[in-house]
Amino acid sequence: MSEPIVSFHHVSMQFPDVLANDDISLDIYPGEVFALIGENGAGKSTLMNILFGMNKPTDGSVVVKGEEIRSFSTREAIARGIGMVHQHFMLVPSFTVAQNIVLGCEPRVNGFAYSFSAARKTVLDLVSEYGLQVDPDAQVEDLGVGLQQRVEILKTLHRGADILILDEPTAVLTPQETDELFAVIRRIVREKNMTVIIITHKLYEVMAISDRVGVMRQGRLVGACRTSEVNEHLLASMMVGKEVLLEPFSREKPADAAPAVTVSDLFVRDDRGLMSVNGISFTLRYGEILGVAGVEGNGQRELVEALTGLRKPVRGEITVNEQRATRASPGRIRSFGLSHVPEDRMTTGVSRDATITENLVAGKEGRKPFSFLGLHLRKGKMKQYARSVFDLFDIRAAGVNTRVGTLSGGNMQKVVVAREFSFDTPVLIISQPTRGVDVGAMDFIHRQMMNKRGEGCAILLVSADLDELFRLSDRMVTIYEGRLTGEFDPAVTPREEVGRSMMGLTGEDRTRFEKTAAADTRDT
Amino acid sequence: MKSKERIQYLLSLGVSILIALAIGALLMLVSGHDPVQGYRSLIEGAGFIGPRKAQAIGNTLYKSAQLIITGLATAVASSAGVFNVGGEGQMYLGALGSCYLATLLVGVSPWIAMPLCFLAAVLCGSVYAFIPAVMKVKLNINEVISTIMLNSVAIFFCAYMAKGPLKTTERGITAGTQRISSVFQFDRIIFSNSDVLSERLRMKSNLTTSVIWIALITLLIWYLMSHTTLGYRMNLSGQNSRFARFIGIRADWLGIVGMLISGAMCGALGMFENFALHSRFNPEFSNEIYFDGMLVAMIMRYRPLGIILMSFFFGALKTGAVSMQQDIPSELILIVQSVVIFLMAAQEGIVARLRVKHARKHPSIAKEVG
Numbered sequence: 001m002s003e004p005i006v007s008f009h010h011v012s013m014q015f016p017d018v019l020a021n022d023d024i025s026l027d028i029y030p031g032e033v034f035a036l037i038g039e040n041g042a043g044k045s046t047l048m049n050i051l052f053g054m055n056k057p058t059d060g061s062v063v064v065k066g067e068e069i070r071s072f073s074t075r076e077a078i079a080r081g082i083g084m085v086h087q088h089f090m091l092v093p094s095f096t097v098a099q100n101i102v103l104g105c106e107p108r109v110n111g112f113a114y115s116f117s118a119a120r121k122t123v124l125d126l127v128s129e130y131g132l133q134v135d136p137d138a139q140v141e142d143l144g145v146g147l148q149q150r151v152e153i154l155k156t157l158h159r160g161a162d163i164l165i166l167d168e169p170t171a172v173l174t175p176q177e178t179d180e181l182f183a184v185i186r187r188i189v190r191e192k193n194m195t196v197i198i199i200t201h202k203l204y205e206v207m208a209i210s211d212r213v214g215v216m217r218q219g220r221l222v223g224a225c226r227t228s229e230v231n232e233h234l235l236a237s238m239m240v241g242k243e244v245l246l247e248p249f250s251r252e253k254p255a256d257a258a259p260a261v262t263v264s265d266l267f268v269r270d271d272r273g274l275m276s277v278n279g280i281s282f283t284l285r286y287g288e289i290l291g292v293a294g295v296e297g298n299g300q301r302e303l304v305e306a307l308t309g310l311r312k313p314v315r316g317e318i319t320v321n322e323q324r325a326t327r328a329s330p331g332r333i334r335s336f337g338l339s340h341v342p343e344d345r346m347t348t349g350v351s352r353d354a355t356i357t358e359n360l361v362a363g364k365e366g367r368k369p370f371s372f373l374g375l376h377l378r379k380g381k382m383k384q385y386a387r388s389v390f391d392l393f394d395i396r397a398a399g400v401n402t403r404v405g406t407l408s409g410g411n412m413q414k415v416v417v418a419r420e421f422s423f424d425t426p427v428l429i430i431s432q433p434t435r436g437v438d439v440g441a442m443d444f445i446h447r448q449m450m451n452k453r454g455e456g457c458a459i460l461l462v463s464a465d466l467d468e469l470f471r472l473s474d475r476m477v478t479i480y481e482g483r484l485t486g487e488f489d490p491a492v493t494p495r496e497e498v499g500r501s502m503m504g505l506t507g508e509d510r511t512r513f514e515k516t517a518a519a520d521t522r523d524t
Numbered sequence: 525m526k527s528k529e530r531i532q533y534l535l536s537l538g539v540s541i542l543i544a545l546a547i548g549a550l551l552m553l554v555s556g557h558d559p560v561q562g563y564r565s566l567i568e569g570a571g572f573i574g575p576r577k578a579q580a581i582g583n584t585l586y587k588s589a590q591l592i593i594t595g596l597a598t599a600v601a602s603s604a605g606v607f608n609v610g611g612e613g614q615m616y617l618g619a620l621g622s623c624y625l626a627t628l629l630v631g632v633s634p635w636i637a638m639p640l641c642f643l644a645a646v647l648c649g650s651v652y653a654f655i656p657a658v659m660k661v662k663l664n665i666n667e668v669i670s671t672i673m674l675n676s677v678a679i680f681f682c683a684y685m686a687k688g689p690l691k692t693t694e695r696g697i698t699a700g701t702q703r704i705s706s707v708f709q710f711d712r713i714i715f716s717n718s719d720v721l722s723e724r725l726r727m728k729s730n731l732t733t734s735v736i737w738i739a740l741i742t743l744l745i746w747y748l749m750s751h752t753t754l755g756y757r758m759n760l761s762g763q764n765s766r767f768a769r770f771i772g773i774r775a776d777w778l779g780i781v782g783m784l785i786s787g788a789m790c791g792a793l794g795m796f797e798n799f800a801l802h803s804r805f806n807p808e809f810s811n812e813i814y815f816d817g818m819l820v821a822m823i824m825r826y827r828p829l830g831i832i833l834m835s836f837f838f839g840a841l842k843t844g845a846v847s848m849q850q851d852i853p854s855e856l857i858l859i860v861q862s863v864v865i866f867l868m869a870a871q872e873g874i875v876a877r878l879r880v881k882h883a884r885k886h887p888s889i890a891k892e893v894g
Binding site: 307354379 | 751752753756757759760764767770772773
């Protein structure tokens, strides 16, 4: 094997409360695709941020291309040929593709003036060199997520990167877009001998794309090996430290129950004032889980906010338990018998400055046994209740007086789920319940949802995770650009078909898509 | 975890105070004063030693009570997410309103008149706080700016009334309303400890029976903030209004309620000040009383119990400073006060740094926490 291009020697990273990286030694070789996997909070991103110069390790050293890094800064890292594409893109929406790519190292005329034509030419050269098709004149805000990611990759290539770090690149992509991304990765590795490090927690992607894989758990590197020597089961148990299998649930078809929520011809605007829900109608019945599949940003957020009263719809009708919920306040809609696990737990789902107890009781503080006459707060009862939930949901924290803001994503989500499920309402609107949640907590939350289904609750599940939707849904609909584009029975539908519907591809579109997909495969 | 945080906070608060006092001592030395003598007269002035102990303690308690009311008034509004900087103006209007009513109620039994005056003070204060609160909640106008501006409006309006339309007919008084009937006034309750002196010569402290009212209000507000559903909901609204709305709490409405309570408390204090010490509305009664309380509240992070305790410390410091003035410029005590606040603001960052350093040396401890 050749000399490693990147090596970490006993790297540790200490944050005030957490040891995020614990004595990590790892070599990465030129021309390989290295997958770094682990649950959330395992320290993957921290390690890569060190390589990209965003964090200075508290201990150990990093050697890039035979040279030890002494001063950690992103400028230094870029100079060494390291490029990183973050989970959240760092692009200027109102600029064109070309302007974004050259931003920071613009081509100059006479060493001074910015030359737009030179920028355009640079980008066209890059496009033909790497075969990454984008229109240099398109505005970034008009592009889909997949293309924006491509622009990010081109940006790093323009800066001369030959080590490319991708932080959870597929989190926001459809299956098709993921395939396209993988084709691009294979090409730049094979043709340009680049080194790609990809952070992910999806195991099948690791198997599909990587040459070698490193598994992290609780800040430690559990192991690194050739991908061909392992399988998904082995990786999963390495990740969580025990055998975990997300087995499918056995279930009976829900009987044709009464409608719990009906939505007809709903139109909702987003924060920018654009119509992002464009005439959606559906019925949710008791005893079923209705899954809403879609790439993020296609109106799911606005749909859920309209259903739960957080956003006023422009037009349309919503009924919850036979009561008119259109334009009602969140508190009023809750009183109709609806609870809500919001997609954004940090700012909507919890009060981070409040304790676990306070968060668990919120919404029930005026009821028995937590209050006397609705005025006096019985703190002893609150604490007693919180303790029982704390144990039941296996929330990992020092105690019920811990501030929720200090919890990890998974534990914070358990607090949200515990509170919302304890309202015992017949209708549950659940949005991205397991995003950023580790496998153990995910399984737990899924089981809780199945229990609720068994009790006869009507559940609307909005998720960007197809695995989750296929595991839980009785029925699935796809949402694309604010419209429902298809309805499926997850038991008999292949993933690809749902994926296509998520992209709004039906009929003639589909044949066109298949052509381009075929062309892509030929390219690689 | 939470109690550990609290202990840590109190510890660093103590250290900050000690450092501030040390800096104060250093400044006395540099400016050619004896720090031992300086702090001695400070403690004497605050009433812990010396011949005028009782009177001085009375004054300290009086100042502390002031700080408690204004501090809690700040905290109530802040807990609901609205920052009330307008307590001074609310206090003025409460004072003027109650004093004016008192002059109209001459001859009425104090058992009826006093509650009525109190009601007037509370109403004036809270109505005046309602304006910026509604502007904040409904029109999203920054309450810090609007309350500061409304302070000037109220203070100058009251000064005008006291010098113009409502001016007393008494001679020798340039500004102030009619004298309030003595049956409505609060009696002073702590005297100098010298029994030998005749009644006339006994030194009275500023502490009056109004302190009983203040104690009741304090108890009520403390209970409201920490043991009622209303306080709990206000807290959640203040912490995260989006979450509050999501869970079904009317966060905007509670922001207004917080301001109303805050304004009511300020109005009441305005009444006590004037009824007790000036026996009329005196447009110069307040030397920025509210802002001292606001500082205490901020130092104690709006925690009711902390504010109450800290008010006694600052009350002693402020009262002691007055007698210290005889030997040492009172600006020094202002410096000490500022340094404490400065260090308190800085302590969060300093503690965080120390914790990282500590964790590097003892990684095993850190892991348990993580």
